[in-house]
Amino acid sequence: MKMGEAGRTIYLAIIGLGGRGCGQMKTLLQMPDVKVRVVCDVYQDRIENAQTIAEEMQGFKPDGDTDYKRVVARGDIDACVVMTSWTTHIAICIAAMKAGKRVAMEVGGAGSVEECWRMVRTSEETGIPCMLLENCCYNSREMALLNMVRQGVFGEVTHCQGGYEHDLRDEIGWGDVRRHYRQDNFLNRNGELYPTHELGPIAKYLNINRGNRMVSLVSMASKSAGLKEWFKNNRPGDEVTNKPVHEGDVVTTLIKCANGETIVLTHDCTTPRPYSRGGRIQGSKGIWMEDNQSIYLEGGLSDAMDENSAPIEPHTWVSEESYLKKYQHPLWKEYEEFGLRGGHGGMDYLVLRAFVESVQNGTNPPIDVYDAASWLSITALSEMSIATGSAPVAIPDFTDGEWIHRHGEADGRYALD
Amino acid sequence: MKMGEAGRTIYLAIIGLGGRGCGQMKTLLQMPDVKVRVVCDVYQDRIENAQTIAEEMQGFKPDGDTDYKRVVARGDIDACVVMTSWTTHIAICIAAMKAGKRVAMEVGGAGSVEECWRMVRTSEETGIPCMLLENCCYNSREMALLNMVRQGVFGEVTHCQGGYEHDLRDEIGWGDVRRHYRQDNFLNRNGELYPTHELGPIAKYLNINRGNRMVSLVSMASKSAGLKEWFKNNRPGDEVTNKPVHEGDVVTTLIKCANGETIVLTHDCTTPRPYSRGGRIQGSKGIWMEDNQSIYLEGGLSDAMDENSAPIEPHTWVSEESYLKKYQHPLWKEYEEFGLRGGHGGMDYLVLRAFVESVQNGTNPPIDVYDAASWLSITALSEMSIATGSAPVAIPDFTDGEWIHRHGEADGRYALD
Numbered sequence: 001m002k003m004g005e006a007g008r009t010i011y012l013a014i015i016g017l018g019g020r021g022c023g024q025m026k027t028l029l030q031m032p033d034v035k036v037r038v039v040c041d042v043y044q045d046r047i048e049n050a051q052t053i054a055e056e057m058q059g060f061k062p063d064g065d066t067d068y069k070r071v072v073a074r075g076d077i078d079a080c081v082v083m084t085s086w087t088t089h090i091a092i093c094i095a096a097m098k099a100g101k102r103v104a105m106e107v108g109g110a111g112s113v114e115e116c117w118r119m120v121r122t123s124e125e126t127g128i129p130c131m132l133l134e135n136c137c138y139n140s141r142e143m144a145l146l147n148m149v150r151q152g153v154f155g156e157v158t159h160c161q162g163g164y165e166h167d168l169r170d171e172i173g174w175g176d177v178r179r180h181y182r183q184d185n186f187l188n189r190n191g192e193l194y195p196t197h198e199l200g201p202i203a204k205y206l207n208i209n210r211g212n213r214m215v216s217l218v219s220m221a222s223k224s225a226g227l228k229e230w231f232k233n234n235r236p237g238d239e240v241t242n243k244p245v246h247e248g249d250v251v252t253t254l255i256k257c258a259n260g261e262t263i264v265l266t267h268d269c270t271t272p273r274p275y276s277r278g279g280r281i282q283g284s285k286g287i288w289m290e291d292n293q294s295i296y297l298e299g300g301l302s303d304a305m306d307e308n309s310a311p312i313e314p315h316t317w318v319s320e321e322s323y324l325k326k327y328q329h330p331l332w333k334e335y336e337e338f339g340l341r342g343g344h345g346g347m348d349y350l351v352l353r354a355f356v357e358s359v360q361n362g363t364n365p366p367i368d369v370y371d372a373a374s375w376l377s378i379t380a381l382s383e384m385s386i387a388t389g390s391a392p393v394a395i396p397d398f399t400d401g402e403w404i405h406r407h408g409e410a411d412g413r414y415a416l417d
Numbered sequence: 418m419k420m421g422e423a424g425r426t427i428y429l430a431i432i433g434l435g436g437r438g439c440g441q442m443k444t445l446l447q448m449p450d451v452k453v454r455v456v457c458d459v460y461q462d463r464i465e466n467a468q469t470i471a472e473e474m475q476g477f478k479p480d481g482d483t484d485y486k487r488v489v490a491r492g493d494i495d496a497c498v499v500m501t502s503w504t505t506h507i508a509i510c511i512a513a514m515k516a517g518k519r520v521a522m523e524v525g526g527a528g529s530v531e532e533c534w535r536m537v538r539t540s541e542e543t544g545i546p547c548m549l550l551e552n553c554c555y556n557s558r559e560m561a562l563l564n565m566v567r568q569g570v571f572g573e574v575t576h577c578q579g580g581y582e583h584d585l586r587d588e589i590g591w592g593d594v595r596r597h598y599r600q601d602n603f604l605n606r607n608g609e610l611y612p613t614h615e616l617g618p619i620a621k622y623l624n625i626n627r628g629n630r631m632v633s634l635v636s637m638a639s640k641s642a643g644l645k646e647w648f649k650n651n652r653p654g655d656e657v658t659n660k661p662v663h664e665g666d667v668v669t670t671l672i673k674c675a676n677g678e679t680i681v682l683t684h685d686c687t688t689p690r691p692y693s694r695g696g697r698i699q700g701s702k703g704i705w706m707e708d709n710q711s712i713y714l715e716g717g718l719s720d721a722m723d724e725n726s727a728p729i730e731p732h733t734w735v736s737e738e739s740y741l742k743k744y745q746h747p748l749w750k751e752y753e754e755f756g757l758r759g760g761h762g763g764m765d766y767l768v769l770r771a772f773v774e775s776v777q778n779g780t781n782p783p784i785d786v787y788d789a790a791s792w793l794s795i796t797a798l799s800e801m802s803i804a805t806g807s808a809p810v811a812i813p814d815f816t817d818g819e820w821i822h823r824h825g826e827a828d829g830r831y832a833l834d
Contacts, residue, residue: 220671
């Protein structure tokens with residue numbers, strides 16, 4: 001089957017209709033084999049807005065409902081897509097699986113480890129898969145790097161880094177005006193609030209839950225200064241400006257893996273800075289680093305360079321560009337021929353399509369319930385570590401020991417294994 | 418007094434005459450007011466080599482001795498300079514202070530916390546200061562950044578990073594052939610072995626031991642792969658190749674400060690990579706990052722740019738160059754007029770000169786015994802954290818509470834406060 005070729009038509013419920021929910025719904029409705037049967041949000045105006053958009057795109061108006069429990073129970077939907085606030089994803093995901101519906105959820109971070117376990121057990125007991133829509137796993141650069149790791153370009157991988165380093169002060173600071181839950185999280189929690197954009201790709205590089213697993217972590221938070229200063233400058237008279245901000249400006253998390261690799265995560269959303277996912281891969285043969293868009297490999301890889309490139313000097317960075325081109329992932333070759341679409345440089349389309357095809361084909365999604373549980377749990381675990389003075393915290397093995405022999409169960413072009 | 422103008426002549430003992438010891442002796446002997454009275458090493462051939470060098474430069478041959486205890490007790494020296502292997506610096510420093518001699522020591526990392534305490538108590542009881550020769554504190558870039566931090570350019574500083582990211586596999590791997598102690602450390606220890614090149618400048622930015630202090634740390638080590646692979650490729654038949662390597666390829670350390678700042682240190686010496694000290698400074702008004710040689714400040718700093726620079730776009734990196742120029746430290750302005758000399762881009766001369774003038778003037782050195790103890794102790798503390806599964810470890814307050822009100826006691830052009 002060629003990429004983009006229509007499969008069996010599936011009918012979706014979209015739950016959560018803020019900016020992100022509507023955006024992802026639009027991308028889904030660009031697929032000829034996807035229809036939206038019902039849209040759901042706690043705010044009526046958002047429902048009406050989404051109904052209008054969907055009607056224009058698919059030719060009929062989906063139902064609207066403010067109660068997700070009624071929505072997941074409907075007999076006329078194949079699957080649910082959850083795009084609500086961070087701390088509600090898992091509960092709605094569980095409700096959908098209990099109602100027998102496949103479900104995909106937008107990223108975030110778990111509020112407790114227990115809800116991650118409940119999600120895993122619900123999936124196991126019902127036999128219904130769920131998928132985390134970690135779009136960054138499908139980004140062009142991350143997929144080329146996955147390809148490089150798989151081909152041994154970095155040798156034995158020992159260490160990875162990543163971050164969500166995104167100045168979101170305007171977004172967070174105006175929060176309550178825009179019905180935005182981020183502000184609640186930043187005012188009240190202190191932890192690695194949003195780990196998956198960087199951890200998702202890294203977990204795939206390191207075969208987490210498929211021959212490897214994350215064993216323990218420690219987290220440390222700096223003081224809060226950026227958001228407080230923002231409130232003083234932008235909302236001087238407002239009540240929120242006098243509230244304490246609990247989330248540290250920079251939260252750093254160290255994760256140890258069963259096979260000995262370390263992962264460093266940086267959460268950095270409340271100081272002025274350019275965007276970065278702060279990626280880094282190190283192994284016995286070399287290093288890639290996102291922040292200077294460079295790579296360094298020991299010897300022998302001049303074949304990756306085009307004829308106009310300068311020769312590789314010892315201990316001198318080389319632009320990542322020719323390597324990313326040489327090791328472009330097969331999925332991206334196909335995707336470029338098909339034509340990029342959807343948000344965030346095309347990766348949103350790919351992650352949604354991976355979900356849609358897993359629903360159509362009844363296959364295990366490439367980012368499954370064990371990935372979702374272990375990645376999302378990092379938020380709750382990092383809060384525990386920070387709350388206890390950076391004490392080491394064990395990361396649960398959500399596979400009950402199966403990680404040792406588990407292999408990628410997803411097949412087809414969207415597999416990340 | 419103009420920079421470089423000769424003061425009272427001082428007579429030194431140089432203890433430790435490997436490559437670094439001889440190099441630093443040469444830089445010292447370029448100063449007209451410094452003479453070397455005695456050179457000391459456990460190897461006789463090194464002594465003879467150093468005597469020849471010194472005689473050529475100063476016109477008379479210094480004595481040679483293999484016993485540092487005899488050397489520090491001599492009545493004809495003003496001060497000692499310790500350039501021995503990492504784990505012997507502190508013991509020799511203590512012996513010198515007990516013999517009433519001012520002493521400066523090359524950097525490294527402590528073998529135990531107790532020896533750091535002994536160094537502090539010896540200095541307090543004898544009234545003799547000692548200085549850590551952390552040359553990176555005097556590098557042009559780090560001094561410009563210190564100037565920027567002091568002028569509030571980054572706002573309230575919340576987070577700093579640094580690393581010793583230096584591919585030393587050739588140096589470490591050939592170790593025993595070259596009488597080199599590094600190999601012992603990498604085969605047998607597992608920790609942040611060499612923290613001060615990055616931590617020194619960061620400690621100065623954050624006023625450590627002068628209104629702030631480091632309170633606790635956690636460390637995590639990746640597995641070892643780079644050095645093992647190097648041994649297999651370069652010394653296939655040798656005994657050392659079958660030995661286990663205990664030092665992880667990448668060791669990450671998180672430090673919390675009393676005033677709420679966090680510091681991340683990376684020790685990364687056994688995988689192929691270009692050199693970096695991985696610097697980063699973040700505050701409520703912006704960020705500087707070494708690896709992309711860039712800076713980002715919120716608004717208002719276009720005055721730092723020259724007329725040919727592109728305008729500053731929101732959330733877009735700007736080259737650090739014009740900022741480093743604008744905020745060049747006064748010491749470096751003077752130094753450029755005087756003329757750079759000595760190794761490592763000129764910073765070796767400055768740190769040695771800071772020591773020489775503190776001896777001549779009887780002043781407290783700018784990197785004093787409390788700095789030395791707290792910076793060097795990070796090595797032993799990180800080993801403790803790694804040994805106990807990344808448990809948090811309290812960092813001793815070597816000032817006994819005096820840090821709260823202590824201010825810079827060094828004066829003159831070499832002050833780092």
